[in-house]
Ligand SMILES: Nc1nc2c(ncn2[C@@H]2O[C@H](COP(=O)(O)OP(=O)(O)OP(=O)(O)O)[C@@H](O)[C@H]2O)c(=O)[nH]1
């Protein structure tokens with residue numbers, strides 16, 4: 095058995111993660127903007143008796159890191175000494191990518207260069223002299239199209255050949271000229287004697303170069319301040335002969351090499367010059383149209399999400415509250431289970447988990463659209479468009495990317511803040527992220543919107559998401575003046591070309607995101623449902639109002655009184671929502687389920703057997719698909735949630751209609767949107783920032799914010815006469 | 817020699833020099849392909865907010881403050 099570690103490095107957005115997915119069949123996150131991967135991830139591949147560890151690294155423009163995720167990439171390359179580096183290069187921008195390659199050569203580690211995105215380069219009329227490139231750099235060069243799995247076999251063979259020693263890769267040693275080379279030598283010699291330990295930690299040539307440059311990060315790591323005599327001596331002749339700073343001088347040399355190599359190996363013929371990207375950008379990035387287009391696109395998304403998912407949600411709802419409950423009840427009765435077990439399973443678990451499962455279709459559609467957005471290239475544009483607004487809160491447009499990702503789930507967004515430049519920016523952004531409406535809040539919205547606003551469903555849903563963005567800006571404004579003083583650092587970001595996402599990727603990554611919610615329903619929500627059932631049934635047999643949960647709810651309810659929803663049911667559901675926001679719905683469903691099951695028991699359709707019910711379920715699923723497609727085709731406003739109103743109302747909905755008014759319902763939704771972030775976000779914050787302090791701040795600030803906003807909506811609405 | 821921020825949309829310019837600023841920022845710019853001698857095309861410059869540039873075949877958005885500190889020569 096032989097094991098080799100292969101690091102995948104390269105500029106951001108050059109297709110590193112896509113390449114690993116193609117090689118190893120993994121499902122690493124990909125997306126068409128720089129900064130998707132912010133953590134190193136390992137994929138292991140076994141071929142015959144060779145174990146290959148492929149390490150996906152965050153993208154980086156150089157080995158002098160600027161942001162958090164670049165530090166991760168550099169640290170791995172420099173300290174972990176991988177056996178081989180696959181340098182993934184964006185062929186459409188060879189020169190700048192080679193600038194990094196030149197730095198990788200300094201590490202003295204064998205390199206295979208993947209000339210990726212070869213398809214787009216060819217379309218542009220670029221022609222590469224692969225042989226020449228190999229010869230000039232002394233490394234393997236293989237053209238690849240990671241999205242189409244082209245060149246993957248060649249890469250694998252190259253890795254194998256290298257691992258078994260059939261093929262030697264000796265990267266060229268770039269000559270930096272006599273002056274520098276003598277300094278490098280002097281430093282290496284000195285360290286060999288005085289600090290051999292250091293040399294065993296870092297590649298020696300690279301280290302010497304960094305010491306000559308005076309790279310602040312490296313100096314700090316190796317505990318040198320820069321005026322050590324041996325350094326001064328080694329560098330003294332440089333100062334004499336070169337007045338500009340040595341760092342830029344070295345950079346110039348590297349770019350000089352990158353430029354020279356590019357000129358030698360790349361011929362640009364005139365390819366097709368229809369640049370769609372530029373045309374779209376002219377509209378999408380327009381100063382006046384940018385934000386309206388973004389908001390309209392969002393509205394359209396909700397319209398689509400509602401229309402397409404409604405029939406499926408209805409189907410799940412009917413199936414769970416009908417046959418599933420009925421047959422579980424029967425099965426349990428037949429085996430003679432005690433009353434409380436039946437109640438736990440039907441009124442606790444099925445009602446609770448079921449209430450959340452009903453909304454999986456909406457969440458699925460949302461995740462699909464977010465994945466589409468991620469793959470298209472629009473993500474980076476939103477950062478561009480939002481920059482001005484974000485400046486008002488002392489951040490810049492890039493902060494909006496983690497926020498936008500938060501529409502899927504807030505947790506990855508906390509990690510995604512790594513692409514930001516300063517600690518303050520990262521913390522402030524992480525504090526605002528939970529105001530972005532995540533998938534877990536959808537079930538709450540959809541059930542209330544179905545009950546109160548079904549005629550304007552997409553618009554109301556849209557208004558909640560926009561309220562979230564708006565409140566994030568408002569809160570950011572306050573925080574900028576108080577806890578997080580400061581101003582936006584400079585903005586610099588690459589805008590990738592628009593791309594059509596690969597369908598397979600789209601499906602896989604939608605599922606990756608959706609999976610999280612399905613698993614959550616089967617674990618968290620399941621567990622919470624059981625706990626809630628116990629709280630609702632202690633002491634056993636009393637009215638729900640007097641149960642433990644009822645009493646907890648009643649104690650807290652005065653807090654919510656001024657917001658219009660001071661019932662014990664709403665209060666206890668909200669408190670339980672700390673675990674996960676779906677729990678608000680699952681708990682309400684449990685509280686309001688009792689009578690429904692009673693009714694169901696009486697009205698059990700004795701005629702219909704199990705098989706009939708099963709058949710019905712299948713048939714109605716077929717209808718659901720038909721309805722969904724019909725909704726899509728008929729498009730705007732013709733058939734949406736309200737269209738199904740003639741069929742019987744679901745009990746939870748009608749119960750809610752008895753308790754809330756449209757005004758209190760909206761205040762409630764605003765509250766659910768804004769109030770304390772779930773514990774999983776808290777854990778992510780702790781991991782990322784090293785203490786619970788940030789989550790503590792979030793709990794307090796967001797809950798206060800939610801309270802005041804809901805208060806304003808309810809009291810304001812009352813004054814206006816709603 | 818004028819700041820890049822004053823170059824209008826559709827025009828090209830050659831980078832001549834950088835006005836000293838935070839060390840990290842300068843090297844960042846350089847790592848992303850902006851260095852003396854490089855030709856940049858301004859795709860859009862709306863007088864305020866971000867500027868959209870094209871270096872080689874890559875679009876890069878940069879803040880105006882930074883564009884004020886990149887000194888260029890306008891090309892025809
Ligand atoms: N046309 C084309 N697109 C590609 C190719 N390889 C990757 N892409 C696309 O390029 C984009 C970036 O891919 P990723 O794999 O996320 O890039 P990455 O290098 O991991 O990016 P970071 O993690 O942000 O550094 C995605 O939209 C891919 O679909 C390719 O060979 N051809």
Ligand SMILES: [Mg+2]
Nearest residue numbers: 110111130131
């Ligand atoms: Mg990646």
